[in-house]
Amino acid sequence: MRQLPIEQQILLVTEIGALAILCTRMWVIGLHRAYLYFFGSLVLELLQSLIPILVPLDSRLYLDLYLASQLLITIFYALVVLELYSKVLRDLAGIARTARGYIKFTLVLAILIALLPLRLERAKTNLLGYLYFFEQTIMLTLVVFVLLVSVFLVYYPIPLGRNVIVYSMGYAVFFLTRAAVPLMINLGQNWARQLGTIAMTVSVACLILWIFALSRAGENKRVVVGHQWNPGDDQRLLAQLEAINTSLLRSGRK
Amino acid sequence: MPLMLLVAIAIVLLVACFVSLFWRLVSRFDAQQCTAEWLDSFSMKSYAPMERLLANSDLVFLASQPGYRPAIGKRFRAERRKIFRAYLRLLVRDFNQLIRIGKLMVVYSDRDQQEFARSLRRQQLKLYARVGALQVQLALYPLGWTSVDVSGLLGALGDMQAKVQQLASRPGPALAEWA
Numbered sequence: 281m282r283q284l285p286i287e288q289q290i291l292l293v294t295e296i297g298a299l300a301i302l303c304t305r306m307w308v309i310g311l312h313r314a315y316l317y318f319f320g321s322l323v324l325e326l327l328q329s330l331i332p333i334l335v336p337l338d339s340r341l342y343l344d345l346y347l348a349s350q351l352l353i354t355i356f357y358a359l360v361v362l363e364l365y366s367k368v369l370r371d372l373a374g375i376a377r378t379a380r381g382y383i384k385f386t387l388v389l390a391i392l393i394a395l396l397p398l399r400l401e402r403a404k405t406n407l408l409g410y411l412y413f414f415e416q417t418i419m420l421t422l423v424v425f426v427l428l429v430s431v432f433l434v435y436y437p438i439p440l441g442r443n444v445i446v447y448s449m450g451y452a453v454f455f456l457t458r459a460a461v462p463l464m465i466n467l468g469q470n471w472a473r474q475l476g477t478i479a480m481t482v483s484v485a486c487l488i489l490w491i492f493a494l495s496r497a498g499e500n501k502r503v504v505v506g507h508q509w510n511p512g513d514d515q516r517l518l519a520q521l522e523a524i525n526t527s528l529l530r531s532g533r534k
Numbered sequence: 535m536p537l538m539l540l541v542a543i544a545i546v547l548l549v550a551c552f553v554s555l556f557w558r559l560v561s562r563f564d565a566q567q568c569t570a571e572w573l574d575s576f577s578m579k580s581y582a583p584m585e586r587l588l589a590n591s592d593l594v595f596l597a598s599q600p601g602y603r604p605a606i607g608k609r610f611r612a613e614r615r616k617i618f619r620a621y622l623r624l625l626v627r628d629f630n631q632l633i634r635i636g637k638l639m640v641v642y643s644d645r646d647q648q649e650f651a652r653s654l655r656r657q658q659l660k661l662y663a664r665v666g667a668l669q670v671q672l673a674l675y676p677l678g679w680t681s682v683d684v685s686g687l688l689g690a691l692g693d694m695q696a697k698v699q700q701l702a703s704r705p706g707p708a709l710a711e712w713a
Contacts, residue, residue, distance in 0.1 A: 374643030378651045397541075423548065430555040437638050445559060452552045460545050467538060 284332065285473055291480040292329060298487035299326040302494075309496045311443070317363045318447070321356035324349060347411055354415050361422050361451065365429050368444055375436060386428040387421075394420035397463055412462040419459035426452050443498035450486040457482040572631065578692050581625055587618045588675065588682040608676075615675055618682075622668065625691060629661055632694045639701050650701055657697070661690045 284292065303322050306312045312319040328349040335342040369379045394417050426448060433440065461479045465472050586592070596602060596610055636654050640647045664687050671682045 372641060373645055374640045374647045375651060377646050377648040378640075381648075427548070427551060427555065430552075430559060434555060434558045435637070436641050437634070438641055440559075445556070448559075449552075449556050452556070456545070456548055456552070460541070463541060464538070467541065 284337070285477070287477055288473075288480055291477065291484055292332065295480065295484050295487065296326065296329045298484055298491060299329060302487055302491050305491060306494070309494075311494060311496070311499070314367070314499065315360075315363065315447070317356055317359040321353055321360055324353050324356060328353065343408070347407060350411055350415065354418050357422060357455070358418060361425060364444065364447060364451075368433070368438065368440060372438060375438075379432070382432050383429070386425055386432075390421045390424035390428065393424045394418075394459075409466075412466060416459055416462040416466070419455050420463075423452065423455045423459050426455065441499045443494050446489065446493040446498065450489050453482060454486045573635070576628060576632075576695070578688065578695065581621065581688055581691065584618065584621045584625070584684045584688065587614050587621070611676060615672060619672065622665065625687065626661075626665060629658075629691050629694060632691075632698055633658055636694070636698045636701065639698065643701075647701070650697065653697060657690060657694050661687070661694075664690060 299322055303312075303319070303326060306315070306319050306322070328346070331342060331345050331349070335345060365383065369375075369383075372379065397420070398413075398417070430448065430452075457479050461475045464475055592614075593607060593610060597607060633654060636650070640651050640654070668682065668684070668687065675682065
């Protein structure tokens with residue numbers, strides 16, 4: 281850890297602590313089964329965070345371990361997002377085909393948008409450069425994907441658990457930072473240290489958000505009413521839907 | 535530096551989009567507004583006056599009365615336009631309410647409603663385009679443009695009501711699974 285700036289050392293220790301707490305919390309409340317890839321990515325990140333403590337930063341072994349773990353984590357991020365939205369859109373027969381079509385379209389559009397900044401990039405000279413490039417493209421794809429799927433969720437009154445919203449918010453911020461920082465570093469600015477610190481701070485903030493906001497109760501699907509989640513809303517909504525149906529049939533017969 | 539600025543602007547825009555989207559996501563749907571009472575009270579007849587509010591015949595009649603001055607006609611047109619705008623706001627609100635009910639029924643349906651969902655979106659776009667065109671016509675109304683046709687707008691509202699009714703008449707939405 282001797283090569284990291286002092287502020288990043290503090291953030292790294294905080295991140296390791298937060299990751300360990302979040303993993304334990306998810307395991308204890310049973311969310312690790314519901315969000316397998318999310319949990320997997322957290323465990324991988326925890327293991328990756330431990331590398332600078334165990335292996336000297338200037339060694340070849342550190343670089344190899346970092347590259348391999350980062351590649352794996354990046355792939356996991358993509359799986360995390362797909363896991364989240366397949367969970368949200370599952371069991372909704374009424375919009376099944378609409379959602380599938382939208383997801384396909386969104387995925388293609390997100391990839392195309394993520395490829396746009398490639399023209400701005402400098403030529404890659406080493407393996408790390410290629411990794412940053414790969415990570416940045418995946419992250420930007422995920423940012424756009426999360427954004428467009430959120431549009432769909434805003435448009436349709438799909439019942440969402442509080443966890444899904446918290447989880448999406450955290451990942452939107454996280455992916456955006458992870459996409460923006462390598463892009464800015466690739467653009468050749470000499471702010472690598474500051475940008476690295478920002479990325480780590482955002483990462484810690486997201487972990488803290490998830491520690492406090494993810495809960496077992498947050499898994500219950502609710503149609504959001506106003507800015508609160510009320511357990512009585514489901515029953516009331518059902519009664520309303522049935523009344524609406526009756527009213528429409530009645531007026532249709534008039 | 536301009537490139538960096540461009541990237542920074544793109545990031546700020548993305549952040550703004552996310553903030554707005556997540557805010558809408560947590561406040562996106564007020565089920566309290568979608569009630570059977572609202573549907574029972576909804577009637578297309580409420581919008582019948584819109585068809586003749588901006589018609590030229592009333593103005594012609596007014597102009598034929600003794601004591602008529604152009605200032606009276608101007609005030610008459612301004613008031614009619616104000617009333618028409620109020621009706622238009624109500625119509626858009628009611629249309630959006632019907633859309634909300636339609637979307638709710640689509641989401642909670644136990645069979646695929648892709649066609650219905652598509653027609654909801656199409657109707658919504660059509661109505662907003664019509665409202666936009668009508669706003670332009672309204673802006674031109676004081677200049678003497680009096681041929682404002684609202685039949686398309688009222689037709690779109692009627693169509694939406696019919697579509698929602700049609701969906702309701704199909705066998706039961708799977709509401710129970712969300713209980």
